[in-house]
Each structure stands twice: as C-alpha cells, then as structure tokens.
Amino acid sequence: xxxxxxxxxxxxxxxxxxxxxxxxxxxxxxxxxxxxxxxxxxxxxxxxxxxxxxxxxxxxxxxxxxxxxxxxxxxxxxxxxxxxx
Numbered sequence: 001x002x003x004x005x006x007x008x009x010x011x012x013x014x015x016x017x018x019x020x021x022x023x024x025x026x027x028x029x030x031x032x033x034x035x036x037x038x039x040x041x042x043x044x045x046x047x048x049x050x051x052x053x054x055x056x057x058x059x060x061x062x063x064x065x066x067x068x069x070x071x072x073x074x075x076x077x078x079x080x081x082x083x084x085x
Contacts (some may be wrong), residue, residue, distance in 0.1 A: 018052040020075055024068045025050075037062040 025035055032050070036043040041060060048054040049064070056064065065075055 016052075017075055018050040021064055021068065021070075022050040024070055028068060030068070035064065035067055037065050 027033070030038075032046050035042045036046045039060065040063075044056070045056070045060070046064070049056045051062075061075075062072070065072055
C-alpha cells in the first residue's frame, strides 16, 4: 500500500518555499487571484504551492518568483529577499 508523503517530508529544505512566496506576495500587495492571472495558472494552484501541498513545475516556480520580484536563490538559499542596493 502506497504511503502519502508530503512535500515537507520529502524535501525539508523546500518546506518553506510556499510560505516564502506567500509572504513576498503579501509584502508587494498582490492578491492570490491576481498573481495567478499574471502567470497564467489557476488560483487553486497558487494556493496549493503556497501551502506546500504541491511542487510547482520549474517554469511555474520561475514565473512566480519573477512576478514577485525575487530570484530563485532568494527562495532557495535562506528565504529572505536580498535588499535592493
């Protein structure tokens, strides 16, 4: 019988990616529906990504990160966006 394994159980370092994306989205003042519209995915998918329920494709993750003014390293290194110099 297959066991259900969550994203955070498989990838402990990646478990906070969704929370980091949500925090940045809220910081820049974009609604979940709006960011979904801008990158061409459903609001449901963005919600699932932010709750770390699904792993987005590389292209979807890149689109989210770019739309939110982050870099991939901002999301994966320590989760804190670099301050603009």
